[in-house]
Amino acid sequence: MGNEILEQHINKEYEWGFITDIDTDTFAPGLNENVVRALSAKKNEPSWLLEYRLKAFKAWQQMKEPDNWAHLHYPKINFDAISYYSAPKKKPELTSLDEVDPELLKTFEKLGISLEEQKRLTGVGSNIAVDAVFDSVSVKTTFRETLMEKGVIFCSFSEAVQEHPELIQKYMGMVVPHTDNYYAALNAAVFSDGSFCYIPKGVRCPMELSTYFRINASGTGQFERTLIVADEGSYVSYLEGCTAPQRDENQLHAAVVEIIAYKDAEVKYSTVQNWYPGDKDGKGGIYNFVTKRGICVGDNSKISWTQVETGSAITWKYPSVILKGNNSIGEFYSVAVTNNKQEADTGTKMIHIGKNTRSTIISKGISAGFSNNSYRGLVQIRKGATNARNFSQCDSLLMGDKCGAHTFPYIEIKDKSAVVEHEATTSKIGEDQLFYCKQRGLDTEKAVGLIVNGYCKEVLNKLPMEFAVEAQKLLAVSLEGSVG
């Protein structure tokens, strides 16, 4: 009986695994300086940006692919086998939605992302502006005009380069320099698109902003950048979602997200990461190597990362906060689920520089199948960061006995006034808990869902309402069949 359920659900298809049949303009695989130049030319970029890319490319060439430190196992990536640009062929100018390829609109509709503002204005979830990124380009950003009335700039990165070059030049690379790490350098050289968001002084962004990333083309990598600048006293809640088709090959996703929060500003960044995780034998799936970092530049500023990671074959991701301003706050709430042959090495860095800075880390790892799930986190209290506080809680939940959970906390304290607390637990989803739930009339899937959601509650509570519901469903689907 148990095996039957297991079979049934393991064979269940990844729901977002469809492929959109669309004409694309795709670069031949391979990476060299000419590719970087061609990419920049394709996007009609100013010369300073081309210079930046080339600088990053040179830096990348001199760097070594990180191999040993993360608790991950995957073959060496052949960077010459990847195409660095793929975009749907489009008409010369996209001025209205009517000009967007209907196939693309359909794709996003299918993913539950409506790009038609009218529809969204009346329907549920109307209060979210979306930037939809398809392979290497942004397809459409909704509600730009509405947001502009408040002075909020929300557009694709490429558009921002054209329309607000001074802002991009000023802020890009401020938090994640082009030399930061191997994948960040690669991204700086070949990034194709992404989102840009600027909230002016004193403005509370009137709606949630969201970027939806979709990889479609085969043999390509996705390298996008997101840059969020929250000026003094502003507030924004930002959501990020992502899916990819089900393919036998591994695809590389190496993104960079930078957040800058000035005095009294607050940025809340939520991710539901659902890249294709590969099949049950570990074939295919996305390699997700992402650098996400925010800086609380000003006093009393706050950056909060919330992530629900269920997808990707390999996840390498440490959303971090540099707490430079006095009294600034950094938060990291994470649920990372791995099933089948997935591997995740994820966590955060909290760098305390300012006085009275506070950080909270709540990490919930769930491992099932044959997967490996690691938490890796750094709490660093620099000299002069008086009265810094950190609280970290890292919990691991194991389902079955073929999976692994690992915790690698690093704590560096250079100021005696710091108070740092670290708690860690590892538990197994109990046969007893399951039986107890079943005895009250819940079937296995319901019982697992209930127990897992209970375990992740502190993190799910931090997600915006609609996202939380989505995340709960996703958790249930990701773990279906993990208990026989």
Place this chain on the structure above:
Amino acid sequence: MITIKNLHASVDGKEILKGINLEVKEGEIHAIMGPNGSGKSTLSNVLAGKEDYEVTEGEVTFNGKDLLDMDPDVRAKEGLFLAFQYPVEIPGVSNINFLKTALNEKRAYEGKSPMEAKDFLALVKEKQKLVELDGKLANRSVNEGFSGGEKKRNEIFQMAMLDPKLAILDETDSGLDIDALRIVANGVNTLKTKHNSYIVITHYQRLLDHIVPDFVHILYNGRIVKSGTKELALELEAKGYDEIKKEFEKESV
């Protein structure tokens, strides 16, 4: 209500139940007593469908249906309730959410729509009173940080909410002080109707002072060795289990 015929069950290849025969009719309370290791908890777990127990022989009919053929959650939805000897903690899941899910799963099974929030809360209030359970416990995580007595009362509270046809109380009296014992017993007595039945598993006679059984069975070495009315429990209390052990030791070898 339930008919158990020649039930044999083993754990890890070791036979624990060696041919149980028992019939519980609608409206009856049966007490099952016996020394440690006689198979009392095994019987309750087998009836509830716990996976580690393998039924090797025999049959169990519950309301005319083959109980052993049902998944544990179906048995529950069919109206079988087990009050656990050691109630399990489920962190992060509020008692109230847990019960709402359970109740609505059962209703869905019966083809009913989910209960209105208002009605549900009214029901919670009513049933909480029955076991004198603090209202705050309803919003706490299931059994997490509950005292031993609170856990047992919570089991009876859940039973009251789910309104089962047959409830098995597995040593519900263990670890309870006199007051808690009285509260639990009162709860059960209030919930007792002509149409539901109870199997009360216990070591001690004292619970049976409060919940008066129609029949008492003595389980020893995987078999019911003696059955009688409530007087049997008193007799057992007076003589102790040693008498039984001596009497039946030879047979069991």
